[in-house]
Amino acid sequence: MKNKSLISINDYTKEDYFKILDLADDFQKNPNQKLLENHIVASLFFEPSTRTRLSFETAVQRLGGKVIGFSEASNTSVSKGESLKDTILTVNKYADLIVMRHPIEGSARFASEVSDVPIINAGDGSNQHPTQCLLDLYSIRKTQGTLENLNLFLVGDLKYGRTVHSLMTAMSEFNPVFNFVSPPSLRMPQEYKDYLDEKGIKYHEYDDLNDNINNADIIYVTRVQRERFSDPMEYEKVKNAYILKNDMLDNTKPTMRIMHPLPRVNEIDTDVDANPKAYYFEQAENGVYTRMAIMALILGLK
Amino acid sequence: MKNELTVKAIKKGTVIDHIQAKNLFKIISIIGIEKIDTEVFIGNNLESKKHGKKAIIKIENRFPSMDDINKIAIIDPHAVINTIDEYKVIEKKHVKIPDTINTFVKCINPKCITNHEKVSTKFKIQNKDGKIGLKCNYCEKITGQDNIEIIR
Numbered sequence: 001m002k003n004k005s006l007i008s009i010n011d012y013t014k015e016d017y018f019k020i021l022d023l024a025d026d027f028q029k030n031p032n033q034k035l036l037e038n039h040i041v042a043s044l045f046f047e048p049s050t051r052t053r054l055s056f057e058t059a060v061q062r063l064g065g066k067v068i069g070f071s072e073a074s075n076t077s078v079s080k081g082e083s084l085k086d087t088i089l090t091v092n093k094y095a096d097l098i099v100m101r102h103p104i105e106g107s108a109r110f111a112s113e114v115s116d117v118p119i120i121n122a123g124d125g126s127n128q129h130p131t132q133c134l135l136d137l138y139s140i141r142k143t144q145g146t147l148e149n150l151n152l153f154l155v156g157d158l159k160y161g162r163t164v165h166s167l168m169t170a171m172s173e174f175n176p177v178f179n180f181v182s183p184p185s186l187r188m189p190q191e192y193k194d195y196l197d198e199k200g201i202k203y204h205e206y207d208d209l210n211d212n213i214n215n216a217d218i219i220y221v222t223r224v225q226r227e228r229f230s231d232p233m234e235y236e237k238v239k240n241a242y243i244l245k246n247d248m249l250d251n252t253k254p255t256m257r258i259m260h261p262l263p264r265v266n267e268i269d270t271d272v273d274a275n276p277k278a279y280y281f282e283q284a285e286n287g288v289y290t291r292m293a294i295m296a297l298i299l300g301l302k
Numbered sequence: 303m304k305n306e307l308t309v310k311a312i313k314k315g316t317v318i319d320h321i322q323a324k325n326l327f328k329i330i331s332i333i334g335i336e337k338i339d340t341e342v343f344i345g346n347n348l349e350s351k352k353h354g355k356k357a358i359i360k361i362e363n364r365f366p367s368m369d370d371i372n373k374i375a376i377i378d379p380h381a382v383i384n385t386i387d388e389y390k391v392i393e394k395k396h397v398k399i400p401d402t403i404n405t406f407v408k409c410i411n412p413k414c415i416t417n418h419e420k421v422s423t424k425f426k427i428q429n430k431d432g433k434i435g436l437k438c439n440y441c442e443k444i445t446g447q448d449n450i451e452i453i454r
Contacts, residue, residue, distance in 0.1 A: 008442065083419055106415040106440025125413050127441050191444075 002300040005112035005119040009130040009166045014173050021138050023293035023302055024286070027062075031289070035301040036065030042095035043069035044087070045122070046078065046102040051262060051284060052122050052132075056099050059291035068095060085114050092117045097299060118298050126162050132261055133166040135290040136220070139283045140171075143257040144217055147174040151215055154178065156222035156242055156267060159186040163261045164222055168192060178203035179212065183238040186228060208241045214251045219244065220259045221267050239266075246271040259283050309345035309358055316366055317384040317391075318359040318374065323347050325378040326357035332373045332406060332452050333366065340364055352380070360386075372400045376407070376427070376434065376450065399434060402426055407436060408451040414441035423453070 001016060012020075027033065041060045045053050048071060057067050070076050078087060084107055091098060092115045100108060101122040108121035108128070123129040141147050152171060154164045158180050168178065168188075178196065180188045180203060187205065196203050206212055213219060224242055229235040243266060244258065257279040260268060264280070272278050296302040321329055326346050335342055341362040350356035366374075366383065374381050375397035385393040405422045416423045416438070424439035436445040 084415070085419060103413075104415050104418050105411060105413045105443070106409075106438060109440045110415045110419070110421050125441070127443075 001297045003118055004298065005108075005115075005121075006130050006294060006298065007108045007112055007119065007121045007124075008128045009133045009170050011130070012134075017134065017137055017170070017173075020134055020290065020293045020297065021141055023297065024138050024289040025142075027289040027292045027296075028286070031062050031292070033062075034064030035296050036060060036063035036299070039065040039097070039299060040095045041065055041067050041295065042091045042098045042100075043067050043071075044091065044098060044100040044102075045069065045071045046073040046100070046107075048072050049101050049123065051287075052101060052129075055284070055287040056120075056122060056131075056291050059288050059295060062288065063292055063296065065295075069099075084111060088115050088119075097295060120294065120298065123162075126160060128166065129162055130166065131287070131291055131294060132163055133170050134294065135283065135287040136163070136167050136259065136261075137170060138290045139257075139259060139279065139286045140218055142286065143279060144255065147171065149175050150217040151177045152179065153181060153213055153216045153219040154188075154222075155181040155209065155219060155244070157186045157224050157228060158182040158188040158222075160225075160228060161222045164188075164220065165192060167220065169195070172196065172199055172201055176201065179206065179216070180204070181206045181209055181212075181242070183207070183224065183234075183241070185234070186224065209244060209248065211251070213248065213256075214253070216252060216256050218257055218259060219252075221264075222261065223263070223265055223267055243267055243269060244272060245269045246275055249275060249277055252277065309343045309348075309360060311389055312341065312343070312360045312362045312386055313389055314387050315340070315360065315362040315364055315385075317361075317386055318366075318381055319356075319384060320350065320352060320380050320382045321357040321359070321378050322380060323355035323357050325381075326359075328377045328450075328452065329357075329359070329374055329381070332377065333370050335359070335361075338364055371395070371397055372403055373406060375399045376403060376436075376447075379434070399427055399429060403436070406453050407445065408453050409438045409441060409443065410445040410449045410451075411438065411441045411443040414438060414443065416440055 060067050088111045097118055099120045099122050103125050105125035105127040108124045112119040158164055226235050256277055258277055260280040343360040346357045347355045381397050383395040384391045404424050409416045409423055425436035428435040434447040
């Protein structure tokens, strides 16, 4: 992994996942290791993202490194018409590692081709967000003790959600059963179902949340966005079918955990927050340890 | 034999044969025929036993590069490239779909970096049951065979 950019979850093997998860575990137990002293990380957020940016910047600071960068493109040279290539060619002279989020798909791969220093993709449009996927793997392993043979429910927008696509691809290495719960118009795309068929992985599709969740190990909820529906009536009809409420959890497994990449709007009722099965804020915390691990490995410090 | 009668034979050069008629102009476009200054003969909508109407291109004294052959393969995997000398076919090449192609196809995704900055396109070719898809190296979206647009 040393000196290699992380652009897509497909860049890493199963062994790489474990290396990262093990090191993240180590950082969770002992978060203040000053491995990044004398290192500068550039955090280039061409579009805003509160959680991802703060999580990365926290990870750098916990490791004793320094952060330069911007949190939106509007007050930078990008607004003067500078190309991404020129921005990267400049910043790579300043920093040892570049973390970038950009609205254009494929921008991170392109940046990694022109940059002298490694790039970590913190989201390129609807394409990839590999550190989210790795922190999800970390959270699943931490709560279930394993990644193997789990019964996973993915709920919400399964058509456009890059998070669920990456997670599905990564978890396919571990013999899971998938349950896809979504409005008919936002179902898991056929190409991903074909992929599961090729790998011989079982999956079920449901239109709503009901008793089927009682055998779940993980319920991974994503936001159903109003703007995905051309007909607002359609949205009004489906939006309540995908809200997870506390009383629905009574018969679920005691070890089951609820995850969400956040931000949440109303798809998990706030009355779930106090339930020990709610795990989304811990999941966000895990993002810091996972990103510490990824950066330490890419910089060759571990 | 009929084609030799319909389209004039060449002494030495290249004959691109068994092009599906609908693909002719795309192929003319990608191999840049307008820049060729030797004799060129083009026949279209000729009868073909294999696939309805076919097209043929004959180019005097020019031999396509591997790159050109790859380009032709992406547009029309059925095309056959004949090398001619003294009016005879001395080599018959069935085009082969390459694993990757660079620079000349546009990515279909309007939000792809290759459509926003000066970045050469790169694709991995996927061949599923004869259906070709071009997976973008950058945005990872797939451009289908029917949506191939050539960058000139």
